Structure formats: structure tokens, C-alpha cells
Amino acid sequence: MTTLSHGKLSTPWAWGRALALAAACLPWPAQAQGHEPPHECPGPGAGATFNLRIDNDMFGGVGQDQGYSNGFLATWVSPNLARDLDDPCLPEAVRSLNKHLSWLRHSGQDEQNMVLGFGQVLFTPTDRTRTDLIAEDRPYAAALLFSVGYNARRDGTLHTAQLRLGIVGPSARGRQVQNGWHHIIGVDPFDGWDNQLRDEPVAQLLYEQRQRGLRHVAPSGWGWDATGHWGASLGNFATYANAGAELRWGYRLPDDLGTAPLRPAGENTTPLRAAGRSQGWAGHLFVAADARWVLRDISLDGNTFKSSHHVDKRALVADVGYGVAVTWDAWKFAFARYHRSREFRGQQEVPVYGSFTISRRF
Numbered sequence: 001m002t003t004l005s006h007g008k009l010s011t012p013w014a015w016g017r018a019l020a021l022a023a024a025c026l027p028w029p030a031q032a033q034g035h036e037p038p039h040e041c042p043g044p045g046a047g048a049t050f051n052l053r054i055d056n057d058m059f060g061g062v063g064q065d066q067g068y069s070n071g072f073l074a075t076w077v078s079p080n081l082a083r084d085l086d087d088p089c090l091p092e093a094v095r096s097l098n099k100h101l102s103w104l105r106h107s108g109q110d111e112q113n114m115v116l117g118f119g120q121v122l123f124t125p126t127d128r129t130r131t132d133l134i135a136e137d138r139p140y141a142a143a144l145l146f147s148v149g150y151n152a153r154r155d156g157t158l159h160t161a162q163l164r165l166g167i168v169g170p171s172a173r174g175r176q177v178q179n180g181w182h183h184i185i186g187v188d189p190f191d192g193w194d195n196q197l198r199d200e201p202v203a204q205l206l207y208e209q210r211q212r213g214l215r216h217v218a219p220s221g222w223g224w225d226a227t228g229h230w231g232a233s234l235g236n237f238a239t240y241a242n243a244g245a246e247l248r249w250g251y252r253l254p255d256d257l258g259t260a261p262l263r264p265a266g267e268n269t270t271p272l273r274a275a276g277r278s279q280g281w282a283g284h285l286f287v288a289a290d291a292r293w294v295l296r297d298i299s300l301d302g303n304t305f306k307s308s309h310h311v312d313k314r315a316l317v318a319d320v321g322y323g324v325a326v327t328w329d330a331w332k333f334a335f336a337r338y339h340r341s342r343e344f345r346g347q348q349e350v351p352v353y354g355s356f357t358i359s360r361r362f
């Protein structure tokens with residue numbers, strides 16, 4: 001299963017190896033071998049972060065097993081990069097990749113992280129029992145995606161640029177993942193996967209800017225902040241422009257730029273100042289909203305270069321998400337619920353799904 005390639009990473013498994021090798025940057029205990037101590041990563045926020053996010057529409061309530069049905073995203077976020085092209089905090093394989101991606105980085109920032117990710121998203125119609133093509137409902141679709149990008153911060157502004165490469169179709173193994181999980185938990189399978197979109201390599205270039213507008217923290221530690229965002233996506237996987245905002249309230253708010261990424265299986269780990277690292281516990285509530293003007297969505301428009309099932313999508317789509325995040329030392333747990341407006345004409349159910357994220361800073 002090959003994907004669109006960049007440099008020497010020409011297969012999904014090569015991208016997977018690069019993500020695995022990134023673990024070499026984590027501060028595992030050193031062996032006593034008489035060598036010089038390893039180079040200590042400089043800069044604020046030294047240390048990597050690993051995130052695992054799981055989305056599922058069953059978290060949205062009874063009868064929600066349809067539409068955006070399931071997704072996961074595992075990401076490795078580098079320590080703060082001291083040098084742009086040959087940073088010593090990056091493992092050798094990732095450093096080589098970093099040298100070829102200067103066009104993705106946003107220069108002149110105080111803090112910057114490299115982000116590598118691997119994820120899958122699944123989409124299904126409402127009726128799981130039908131084996132024929134359901135013309136009036138969305139296509140069966142699965143995507144397997146590898147991502148690389150940068151989060152760059154200066155004061156209260158965050159720039160995120162990301163390249164996602166992957167494949168949509170049977171090679172993304174959507175049928176096997178969904179029905180295998182349903183077998184484990186004793187739920188009926190979806191029977192119409194023979195009608196899913198055909199194999200197609202996909203690419204997506206994402207950019208988003210977040211800007212903190214207001215922030216107030218009392219001496220007691222309780223406080224609130226408000227952050228706006230805008231961005232765009234270009235590619236055969238998805239093309240759109242978006243804008244929105246997020247409001248948070250809680251105890252010992254983290255010094256970052258938001259908690260809730262509103263795109264499915266999204267990630268927005270922000271460069272965190274050393275002084276802002278949490279010791280002990282902290283927690284907050286959040287609510288976020290996003291509106292998109294959608295020109296293309298392969299999960300609704302169907303295959304780009306081949307004839308396939310598709311529906312009449314709506315150009316304007318909105319999301320509202322709300323949830324809670326709790327931090328204990330280097331660990332962070334967040335649960336959110338998302339409500340989306342109808343995405344295509346004739347859609348029966350308003351999409352609702354939930355998301356659980358666990359993060360560990362090293």
C-alpha cells in the first residue's frame with residue numbers, strides 16, 4: 001500500500017518507522033557505558049509529548065453509530081526546536097525529514113514543535129443492515145493518514161501548518177477495524193462495506209492560526225481565557241476555509257492556545273512555556289465553535305478520479321464542542337462532545353460524536 005511520498009518516505013510503513021524512531025528523543029534512563037552524557041535538549045519546554053485521541057459516535061449517545069463513526073490519531077510532538085534544520089533534539093531519521101520541510105515552518109517564532117502523526121477515520125451511512133448502495137445516504141469511506149507539521153508560537157499567537165498523506169478506500173482497512181471492534185463488544189456489524197469508496201491516494205495541506213484575545217487568572221488560580229482561530233485546507237481529501245473561537249474556565253489554566261481541535265481526529269498541541277508546565281493538578285471546562293465553507297470533502301463527494309457513490313453536500317457546516325480537561329503533573333486527560341450541523345441534503349440525523357484524549361509530556 002503506497003501513498004504519495006516526500007523525500008525518502010515512500011510508504012506508510014516508512015512513515016510509521018519515522019514516528020517510532022521519534023521515541024528516541026524521549027528521556028529514557030541512560031545506560032552506564034562510560035560514554036559522554038547525551039546532549040541535553042535546550043530551550044523552553046524541552047521534552048516531547050505523546051498524544052492519543054479516540055473519536056467515536058457512540059460517545060455521542062444512543063443511536064449515534066453513523067456518519068463520522070470512528071477515528072483515532074496518535075501523535076508525537078517534539079521538544080521545542082532550538083535550530084530550524086538540524087536540531088539536536090530530533091532523532092536522526094526525523095532530522096532528515098525536517099530538513100526537507102522548511103517550506104512548512106513559520107519563521108521568527110519564539111517556540112516551535114515538529115509534529116508526526118498516524119491516524120484513521122471511518123464514515124458510514126445510518127442503516128447498517130443494508131448490503132446495497134444507499135443512494136440517499138453518505139458513502140462508506142475509510143481513510144488512513146500520516147501527517148507531519150509544525151506548531152509555532154510567539155506570545156499569544158500560534159501558527160499550525162501540516163501536510164497529511166494517505167489513502168482512502170479498502171486499503172485503509174475500515175471494514176476490518178469497525179466490524180472487528182463491533183465483534184469484540186457484541187454489536188452488529190455494518191454490512192454495506194462492499195460499497196465503500198475505491199482506493200485513492202489523498203493529500204491535504206492544512207494551515208491554522210490561533211490568537212488569544214482575552215485571559216484573566218486570579219491570585220487563587222481560577223481564571224478564564226478566550227481564543228479565536230481561522231484557517232484553510234487544500235487537497236483532494238478536503239478543501240475548505242474555517243473560523244471559530246474557544247472559551248475556557250477553570251483552575252490553573254495551561255499557558256497554551258486552546259484545548260478542543262474541532263476537525264475529526266485533530267491535534268493542536270501548543271508549544272508550552274517552561275514556566276507554564278503544570279505541577280500537581282489542574283482542570284478546566286471548555287466550549288468551542290467552528291464554521292467551515294466546504295469546497296470538497298471526499299467522504300461526501302466521492303472519489304476524485306473515478307466514478308463513485310456521492311451525495312449533495314452542504315457548503316456551510318458548523319461544529320460546537322464542549323468538555324472537560326484535567327491535568328496531573330505530566331499527564332492530561334480530556335473528554336469532549338461535538339455537535340455538527342447536517343453535512344448533506346437529505347441527512348436524517350444531526351451528527352454527534354465524543355472524543356477522549358490522553359497526553360503525556362516527557
